[in-house]
Amino acid sequence: xxxxxxxxxxxxxxxxxxxxxxxxxxxxxxxxxxxxxxxxxxxxxxxxxxxxxxxxxxxxxxxxxxxxxxxxxxxxxxxxxxxxxxxxxxxxxxxxxxxxxxxxxxxxxxxxxxxxxxxxxxxxxxxxxxxxxxxxxxxxxxxxxxxxxxxxxxxxxxxxxxxxxxxxxxxxxxxxxxxxxxxxxxxxxxxxxxxxxxxxxxxxxxxxxxxxxxxxxxxxxxxxxxxxxxxxxxxxxxxxxxxxxxxxxxxxxxxxxxxxxxxxxxxxxxxxxxxxxxxxxxxxxxxxxxxxxxxxxxxxxxxxxxxxxxxxxxxxxxxxxxxxxxxxxxxxxxxxxxxxxxxxxxxxxxxxxxxxxxxxxxxxxxxxxxxxxxxxxxxxxxxxxxxxxxxxxxxxxxxxxxxxxxxxxxxxxxxxxxxxxxxxxxxxxxxxxxxxxxxxxxxxxxxxxxxxxxxxxxxxxxxxxxxxxxxxxxxxxxxxxxxxxxxxxxxxxxxxxxxxxxxxxxxx
Amino acid sequence: xxxxxxxxxxxxxxxxxxxxxxxxxxxxxxxxxxxxxxxxxxxxxxxxxxxxxxxxxxxxxxxxxxxxxxxxxxxxxxxxxxxxxxxxxxxxxxxxx
Numbered sequence: 001x002x003x004x005x006x007x008x009x010x011x012x013x014x015x016x017x018x019x020x021x022x023x024x025x026x027x028x029x030x031x032x033x034x035x036x037x038x039x040x041x042x043x044x045x046x047x048x049x050x051x052x053x054x055x056x057x058x059x060x061x062x063x064x065x066x067x068x069x070x071x072x073x074x075x076x077x078x079x080x081x082x083x084x085x086x087x088x089x090x091x092x093x094x095x096x097x098x099x100x101x102x103x104x105x106x107x108x109x110x111x112x113x114x115x116x117x118x119x120x121x122x123x124x125x126x127x128x129x130x131x132x133x134x135x136x137x138x139x140x141x142x143x144x145x146x147x148x149x150x151x152x153x154x155x156x157x158x159x160x161x162x163x164x165x166x167x168x169x170x171x172x173x174x175x176x177x178x179x180x181x182x183x184x185x186x187x188x189x190x191x192x193x194x195x196x197x198x199x200x201x202x203x204x205x206x207x208x209x210x211x212x213x214x215x216x217x218x219x220x221x222x223x224x225x226x227x228x229x230x231x232x233x234x235x236x237x238x239x240x241x242x243x244x245x246x247x248x249x250x251x252x253x254x255x256x257x258x259x260x261x262x263x264x265x266x267x268x269x270x271x272x273x274x275x276x277x278x279x280x281x282x283x284x285x286x287x288x289x290x291x292x293x294x295x296x297x298x299x300x301x302x303x304x305x306x307x308x309x310x311x312x313x314x315x316x317x318x319x320x321x322x323x324x325x326x327x328x329x330x331x332x333x334x335x336x337x338x339x340x341x342x343x344x345x346x347x348x349x350x351x352x353x354x355x356x357x358x359x360x361x362x363x364x365x366x367x368x369x370x371x372x373x374x375x376x377x378x379x380x381x382x383x384x385x386x387x388x389x390x391x392x393x394x395x396x397x398x399x400x401x402x403x404x405x406x407x408x409x410x411x412x413x414x415x416x417x418x419x420x421x422x423x424x425x426x427x428x429x430x431x432x433x434x435x436x437x438x439x440x441x442x443x444x445x446x447x448x449x450x451x452x453x454x455x456x457x458x459x460x461x462x463x464x465x466x467x468x469x470x471x472x473x474x475x476x477x478x479x480x481x482x483x484x485x486x487x488x489x490x491x492x493x494x495x496x497x498x499x500x501x502x503x504x505x506x507x508x
Numbered sequence: 509x510x511x512x513x514x515x516x517x518x519x520x521x522x523x524x525x526x527x528x529x530x531x532x533x534x535x536x537x538x539x540x541x542x543x544x545x546x547x548x549x550x551x552x553x554x555x556x557x558x559x560x561x562x563x564x565x566x567x568x569x570x571x572x573x574x575x576x577x578x579x580x581x582x583x584x585x586x587x588x589x590x591x592x593x594x595x596x597x598x599x600x601x602x603x604x605x
Contacts, residue, residue, distance in 0.1 A: 432545060460535070
């Protein structure tokens with residue numbers, strides 16, 4: 001079978017500049033979508049090689065010769081049949097394009113395909129501007145399309161017209177194939193093993209895919225509700241408990257003691273969530289972990305679910321609070337109430353789960369009075385035991401309702417094209433998270449600098465409240481330790497201090 | 509108010525790269541709009557900076573401040589130090605009218 005090379009690109013290709021760029025450090029990890037894609041290809045008999053370019057820079061030094069024929073060849077020095085470049089985050093846009101250009105120079109005969117969320121959102125734009133180095137973009141879930149694509153490339157005579165979701169060019173014309181193939185039974189996609197895929201563990205976040213498909217919320221700034229239209233999957237489907245346990249067991253066997261559940265599975269309904277939590281409990285997953293994080297919107301996990309996820313091992317949870325103003329939450333169609341926010345935090349603490357809180361400013365319709373409400377809710381959540389983890393200006397994500405209808409929501413877009421979003425790749429790191437050039441919009445009430453100042457004000461509130469946050473965490477540490485013996489007082493302190501220390505630089 | 513290093517007729521303004529900000533708890537900050545670098549400032553300095561309009565003399569501003577804040581040695585020292593630092597670090601500018 002032929003070789004396929006799947007690549008995690010840097011934010012910017014120039015190795016000497018890469019070190020200094022915005023958010024380059026956290027983006028050294030593979031997205032798990034590519035890991036599942038790789039596992040699926042291996043299952044189907046392909047030789048898959050993974051290359052993490054930031055990792056190459058780290059081990060081999062920051063030299064330009066890193067991107068060479070030698071590094072990017074397949075097994076036994078063979079020319080691969082396909083390069084798959086991950087473009088999940090907007091921060092990777094410039095690096096992904098520069099990498100494709102360089103690879104096209106070295107391997108003009110190899111098909112280069114992009115995949116991932118950001119690539120899917122801008123598939124047509126990427127092909128219209130960069131068809132000299134990008135041969136195609138697969139929109140949405142890539143497992144079945146890439147298999148078809150590989151078969152066609154191997155037979156070399158077949159047309160690409162029926163490769164599901166592929167955007168490509170034919171005689172200079174961009175062709176957008178409809179999305180026709182989506183795995184019905186997602187358990188057929190094998191769990192990933194870093195050992196089998198030949199990955200360096202340091203560059204893999206042990207995250208588990210639980211669900212695929214749309215989130216059940218309607219937030220106008222998020223891609224989640226638009227998955228059916230953009231990525232083709234109409235309904236959320238979840239992996240079976242057995243599959244989830246198998247994936248977790250592989251990760252634990254490979255030495256991971258940390259675990260992350262970060263997709264929209266929390267909106268899959270109580271029955272399903274309870275089944276997952278009970279399944280994890282049965283396997284005593286909690287005894288094998290030092291850290292287990294999951295995410296949710298407030299109001300989705302009631303007391304019984306939180307109790308069961310805590311018993312299953314979840315020791316901290318990311319609550320997307322976003323705003324303290326009910327009026328603003330209503331404008332952005334985030335179906336969450338202020339009392340649900342407070343209840344979720346209080347219940348998490350009671351059930352032994354450290355509640356991390358995430359905040360957003362620069363939302364449509366937000367006034368100074370709304371900011372005041374967010375400021376006071378932030379204070380109140382700290383009193384309740386909430387640990388602020390992230391404060392960011394809203395970044396308008398392409399193709400969301402907010403992006404498609406800015407006038408309706410009273411905002412003016414400053415970022416519109418794929419090229420505009422490349423600013424996320426090559427902006428210099430700023431320790432104060434002060435990025436005026438990365439603010440994607442202005443609202444009726446707030447300009448770029450107002451949005452930055454509001455974010456600054458919330459971050460400063462957190463900084464000033466450091467002692468109180470720590471004190472509350474210490475107060476609650478007995479409850480945490482009852483559920484999770486590894487959550488000693490010093491462990492809780494370390495985690496909280498670490499959260500506070502990154503707040504000043506938090507952005508998007 | 510005793511000004512150690514400055515004439516009372518001097519007119520100052522806040523540099524364009526800097527701004528002041530007060531949160532909902534009454535904490536005040538001096539903020540660099542280019543870098544996000546920030547300093548916490550006292551209420552009296554915040555009030556002082558908010559009165560700088562490039563027209564009022566130092567004497568006029570101090571007279572306004574005196575209506576709200578007690579004049580004492582600590583206050584004098586703190587404002588003198590701030591004025592000196594402000595001109596040195598560039599967040600204050602002298603205006604020539």
